[in-house]
Amino acid sequence: MKLxxxxxxxxxxxxxxxxxxxxxxxxxxxxxxLAVIEALWLKTKKPIYLEIYKFWxxxxxxxxxxxxxxxxxxxxxFGLGFSRFAQMAGPAIGxxxxxxxxxxxxxxxxxxxxxxxxxxxxxxKLHFFATCMVAIGTLLSASWILSANSWMQTPAGVAIQGGHxxxxxxxxxxxxxxxxxxxxxxxxxxxxxxxxxxxxxxxxYLLRGKHQHFARRTLALGTAFATVLIAAQVFIGDILYGTMxxxxxxxxQAAEGFWEKQSQSPAPYLWFxxxxxxxxxNRFQLGTPYLGSIWLTHxxxxxxxxxxxxxxxxxxxxxxxxxxxxxxxxxxxxxxxVGVASLWLRFRGTLFSSRWxxxxxxxxxxxxxxxxxxxxxxxxxxxxxxxxxxxxxxADAISPVPAPALWSTLVAFVCVYAVFxxxxxxxxxxxxxxxxxxxxxxxxxxxxxxxAFRPYVLDSPxxxxxxxxxxxx
Amino acid sequence: MRNRNHLHRxxxxxxxxxxxxxxxxxIGVFGLxxxxxxxxxxxxxxxxxCVAFPTEDVES
Numbered sequence: 344m345k346l347x348x349x350x351x352x353x354x355x356x357x358x359x360x361x362x363x364x365x366x367x368x369x370x371x372x373x374x375x376x377l378a379v380i381e382a383l384w385l386k387t388k389k390p391i392y393l394e395i396y397k398f399w400x401x402x403x404x405x406x407x408x409x410x411x412x413x414x415x416x417x418x419x420x421f422g423l424g425f426s427r428f429a430q431m432a433g434p435a436i437g438x439x440x441x442x443x444x445x446x447x448x449x450x451x452x453x454x455x456x457x458x459x460x461x462x463x464x465x466x467x468k469l470h471f472f473a474t475c476m477v478a479i480g481t482l483l484s485a486s487w488i489l490s491a492n493s494w495m496q497t498p499a500g501v502a503i504q505g506g507h508x509x510x511x512x513x514x515x516x517x518x519x520x521x522x523x524x525x526x527x528x529x530x531x532x533x534x535x536x537x538x539x540x541x542x543x544x545x546x547x548y549l550l551r552g553k554h555q556h557f558a559r560r561t562l563a564l565g566t567a568f569a570t571v572l573i574a575a576q577v578f579i580g581d582i583l584y585g586t587m588x589x590x591x592x593x594x595x596q597a598a599e600g601f602w603e604k605q606s607q608s609p610a611p612y613l614w615f616x617x618x619x620x621x622x623x624x625n626r627f628q629l630g631t632p633y634l635g636s637i638w639l640t641h642x643x644x645x646x647x648x649x650x651x652x653x654x655x656x657x658x659x660x661x662x663x664x665x666x667x668x669x670x671x672x673x674x675x676x677x678x679x680x681v682g683v684a685s686l687w688l689r690f691r692g693t694l695f696s697s698r699w700x701x702x703x704x705x706x707x708x709x710x711x712x713x714x715x716x717x718x719x720x721x722x723x724x725x726x727x728x729x730x731x732x733x734x735x736x737x738a739d740a741i742s743p744v745p746a747p748a749l750w751s752t753l754v755a756f757v758c759v760y761a762v763f764x765x766x767x768x769x770x771x772x773x774x775x776x777x778x779x780x781x782x783x784x785x786x787x788x789x790x791x792x793x794x795a796f797r798p799y800v801l802d803s804p805x806x807x808x809x810x811x812x813x814x815x816x
Numbered sequence: 817m818r819n820r821n822h823l824h825r826x827x828x829x830x831x832x833x834x835x836x837x838x839x840x841x842x843i844g845v846f847g848l849x850x851x852x853x854x855x856x857x858x859x860x861x862x863x864x865x866c867v868a869f870p871t872e873d874v875e876s
Contacts, residue, residue: 505818574858578851641846680836684829686865 344768346746348461349671349738352424355753357723359416361716362760366410368715371485371557372537373403374478376568377458381471382657384669391560397462398557398779402771405460409763411448416740416756417513424749428730428740433500435516436506439491449486452476482530489529495731496722497590503734504688520590525722531576532718535678538572541565542707542773546701555781562704570682577675591732594725597664600628601649610635614669618661623651655714659727667720681707727791 378397384392418440421429429436457465457473465473495501500515501508510516542565548558588595600613602623611630619626632787650658681703688694695701730737 441844447856478851532835561865567862570862570866574855578855581851582848676836682835682862683836685832686842690865 348744348746348749349609349741350742351746351749351753352741353737355580355749355756356417356420356424358753359420359756359760361411361510361543363413363417363763364719365408365712366406366413366716367481368536368712369406369484369540370403371417371481371533372412372711373399373406373540374474374481374534375534376537376541377403377426378471378478380564381474385467385471386642392778394557395561397807398774402461402775405767405770407451407455409767413763422742422755423744423752425730426742426744428735431506431508431735432495433741434510435494435498436491438559439487439494439517443484443487447480447487451480451485454480458627471746485533486526489526490519490522492722493730494519494526496587496726498731498734501562508734519587521583522674524579526580528576528583528718529715531572531579532711535569535572537578537712538565538569539678539704539707540709542569542704545705547708547775547776548703549695550698550701550705550753554778555779560674562695563689566682566685566689566704573675573682579681581676581694592648592724593657593659594664594721595726596648596650597659597661598651598668598721599635599647600625600661600665601635601647602651602661603649604651606635606638606647606649608646609633609644610639612638613665616662616665620658620661620795623655657728659725663724664721667717667724670717671714671721674710676715678707678714750802778790 344446379401380392380399381395383389412552437451452655453475454476457470461470461473494516497520499519500510500512500517502507502511541561545560545562545565546556548554584595600616600618601610602625609632611628611632613628613629613630615629617626617628618624635642635647639645639647650661683693684703688697688700698778726732728736728738730740768807
């Protein structure tokens with residue numbers, strides 16, 4: 344069997360980036376969650392918040408580590424599998440990635456040590472400052488990467504001269520047409536992911552009858568955040584849909600599952616299709632009558648544009664885009680339903696005793712990751728056959744590397760990443776099984792910024808190093 | 817007791833489905849201005865419920 348290097352390069356990048364995105368999504372969400380929890384601890388001085396902080400800090404740190412390592416691989420893959428893309432787009436993409444390292448990574452690297460190991464060594468306010476800096480670092484990182492990726496979706500601010508891109512406006516490269524909507528969409532997705540993880544773990548403890556106080560507090564926080572965030576996410580997603588319809592109509596045409604230039608009137612909203620790309624039709628389709636017109640055109644008899652509006656050689660594969668979009672959309676609906684149900688149960692005072700709802704929350708624990716992955720599949724497969732929309736095709740961006748070489752590195756990635764994910768799951772599940780330990784607030788909230796910057800001694804809880812030295816002398 | 821549990825579950829699920837229908841209908845059908853109003857109303861309602869009904873200390 345003859346292997347097509349462009350397909351293997353795409354499979355390799357799809358695998359590594361899909362694996363990678365799970366971890367930044369968790370760490371962006373958990374970093375901000377930890378900052379909120381530490382702020383609550385400093386404000387209320389209740390030990391429960393320190394307990395929650397320490398518990399989720401362990402899981403955050405593992406996710407963060409794997410996220411950084413697997414992210415570095417992606418930069419190398421530009422050279423390994425997509426060197427022609429790197430050569431052409433380097434002037435625009437390169438500085439954005441460099442800026443991510445200079446701002447986000449440096450900020451995170453500078454404060455991560457204090458965040459992870461400094462709880463007993465520095466004052467609580469300095470520690471809180473470090474947590475905030477790490478949280479801001481993750482947001483900055485997301486911002487640069489989303490800027491680079493959004494530029495590939497909706498390129499702006501460049502001119503093509505002799506087959507090379509020249510940046511004519513950095514402002515337009517950075518704030519390209521889709522970045523303003525895709526960034527909040529991704530960040531909210533990360534926050535939702537963390538919220539459902541936190542609520543799911545709390546629900547699990549309640550079902551097992553363990554760590555009741557911890558479980559109630561985390562479940563209450565997780566469901567409250569998730570309810571507000573999912574409403575915002577649906578709203579942001581709707582605006583992003585309109586933006587992408589304007590800039591990348593072929594993606595949204597594929598996402599809705601219609602082929603004809605104008606759909607029937609009234610248009611159904613399709614939930615299930617068996618697309619036949621070669622014959623440009625659906626072999627089978629199942630939808631809700633009228634709903635397509637109502638949702639997509641805001642009228643009872645509006646027609647929806649189909650994929651035949653895009654020339655055949657510029658069409659994305661409909662099946663992948665359609666189902667990825669449906670998974671994301673249906674996940675959002677289920678999340679919203681769970682959020683509303685949590686409000687109702689809270690109102691009735693049975694949020695912690697409705698076992699059926701607790702089981703739903705447990706099953707919803709990875710829902711944010713599933714929805715985020717599906718969203719990225721919509722973004723990336725819907726952009727095909729372009730790697731830089733309207734400028735460079737994916738087939739023209741591939742490195743002149745033989746397919747077997749790409750396969751061998753893909754197999755190596757799969758093996759190494761299998762070790763990563765196994766280790767992550769083993770340690771995370773072990774932390775969850777053991778539960779939050781009985782923690783004491785070694786670094787007590789003093790309320791004084793001056794004291795906050797004085798170091799603490801690990802084995803002398805609550806005592807300042809200076810006091811210790813004075814006693815010894 | 818069993819019937820009461822089933823009724824309670826039915827109420828919760830109905831509330832959830834109604835909420836989804838209401839919100840998605842407003843965002844999908846009536847356009848941006850109503851969507852912003854619906855979002856603000858929903859978030860405000862959610863915050864009020866979360867603050868006014870702190871169930872954490874209620875014995876189940």
